[in-house]
Amino acid sequence: MTVFLDEVERWDDESYGTYAVTEDEIVSFAERYDPQWFHTDPDRAADSIYGDLIASGWHTASMSMRLFVDGFLSETATLGAKGLDRLRWPKPVVPGDELTIHSTIHGVDESDGTDDYGVVRWGVETTAGEKTVLAIEALVLVARE
Template sequence: MRYYEDIEIGETQEYGEYHVTKDEIIEFADQYDPQPFHTDAEAADDSAFGELVASGWHTAAMCMRLLVDGPIAGRAVMGARGVDELRWKRPVTPGDTLSIRTEVIDKRVSESDPRRGYVDSRLEGYNQDDDLVVSWVSLGMIERRQPGGE
């Protein structure tokens, strides 16, 4: 288990291969973001995208799955305080394969609860061509091994 004390600012990780399918794009969009360019390939052809694209929320969810399976697996995660700077950079389409890169950009001990530390990390999601498709800053909370210690 990796605790707050084990994590260093500047630490980077790359992880994943998530294969995006047309059926998954439509299924997610039908339930959560039912806009025609996410749910109907024919209608999407006439959209600003010119083809069926994944919802940005779906893109974020797929990258979140990679984050949980990879960089934060084995960390003493206590949840998150939120996400800052969420940006959808490029549409994700059927057949894309996503991967992520993370970098720890800040850490500090919680002033209100010495059992937890705050670890902020930048996540960038990429497609198989290494094109940036999504980015955000995760505001994570990580358990401290030694509350009250350094």
């Protein structure tokens, strides 16, 4: 069943999924997109302020996006997004973390769109255990039925 704009509130205060983060994936992503030493060199990263290799924030956002699609967007009549109003990485992701996302609807603006869609202010928080590793507020276009 596809969730349209008038039903999107059903995703408010919902959690979804787990994503197991590996050292190999952290290094592979970083070597390709964000080759800073604390993402690519486990030995040097062990002696850093982080005490371990950490995932790029962009990698964290990508893993979170995967969970967001699997948990919510794949069942929602989305048409893309207008952007982000907020993006934070409060704590780093390290190898062995298991990520989960929590969805909060911050508002639905039916006038900021067309007769075909409205804009959902969608908050997503990604956690690894008790720590928050990503917080975003996305402006998602959702079709009307």
